Amino acid sequence: MKVLAVSGYKPRELGIFNPEAEEIGYIKKTVKARISGFLEQGLEWVVVSGQPGVEQWAAEVVMELKQEGCSLRLAVLPPFLHQDSIWPDHAKERYQKIIAEADYSEAVSKKEYENPGQLRAKNDFIIMKTDALLVLYTEDQPGSPEYYLEAAGRRSSAGHYPVYRITPDDLQQTVEEEMLRMADDIE
Numbered sequence: 001m002k003v004l005a006v007s008g009y010k011p012r013e014l015g016i017f018n019p020e021a022e023e024i025g026y027i028k029k030t031v032k033a034r035i036s037g038f039l040e041q042g043l044e045w046v047v048v049s050g051q052p053g054v055e056q057w058a059a060e061v062v063m064e065l066k067q068e069g070c071s072l073r074l075a076v077l078p079p080f081l082h083q084d085s086i087w088p089d090h091a092k093e094r095y096q097k098i099i100a101e102a103d104y105s106e107a108v109s110k111k112e113y114e115n116p117g118q119l120r121a122k123n124d125f126i127i128m129k130t131d132a133l134l135v136l137y138t139e140d141q142p143g144s145p146e147y148y149l150e151a152a153g154r155r156s157s158a159g160h161y162p163v164y165r166i167t168p169d170d171l172q173q174t175v176e177e178e179m180l181r182m183a184d185d186i187e
Contacts, residue, residue: 001131001162003045004038005148006031008054008136008166013143016053019090024057027136030166030174032061034134039065039072047075047130049122050083050098050105051144052091054136059098066101073103077129079122080109123151132162140168 016023031054035046046062048055062074076099084092099105108122126148127133133152137145155161 001038002042003047003130004035004043005047005126005130005133006035006055006058006135007048007051007133007148008058008145009141009143010051010053013141014053019094026171026174026178027054028057028061029178030170031058031134031136032064033174034164034166035061035065035072038134039070043072045073045075045103045130047077047126049126050076050078050095052087052094054145056091056094056098058134059102060094063098063101074098074101075104076102077105077122077126078107079118080114081107081112083107083113085112119147120151123147124154127151127155127161132164134164134166136166136171138165138167 011017011019014023014027035043035058046058048059050056050059059074059076062072065072066074084095087095108125109118111118133148135145135148137143137149149163152161152163156163
């Protein structure tokens, strides 16, 4: 696998309303561990649409890995022009920084928002251009990742397309590992 799409819940779907919430750090550590594992298998690109939540946090993880000397590249493929126009300021700022540091960025639709079909076209395009999907999702909590999973399902029916999930259990394991690490640091 050389090209990985990453997606997942938006902050509000996770009950995260503070852009500095502690939970974000645990999500990013979990995403970083999974991406690092894929790097050992030849991963070269991570592709996101740049929406707030898991996609932006994953993009930041890629930027961190690059600062650590990793040759991983980041592509941001928003569904339409100016997708951030209605976002809160903190999400816009995060997005603009990600776009500025991305190795490649281009809107799938060369127009501003017109209809929800642009979102489906973005999902289908990203799934078509990648080798696998990493997604933070659980069936117990429906939400926006379902649209990527539907696109991945359509692609899988035409050929092999792996979907790797990050689950609440994975996040809990990260929290527990961090708590143990912090306890060891105190001793």
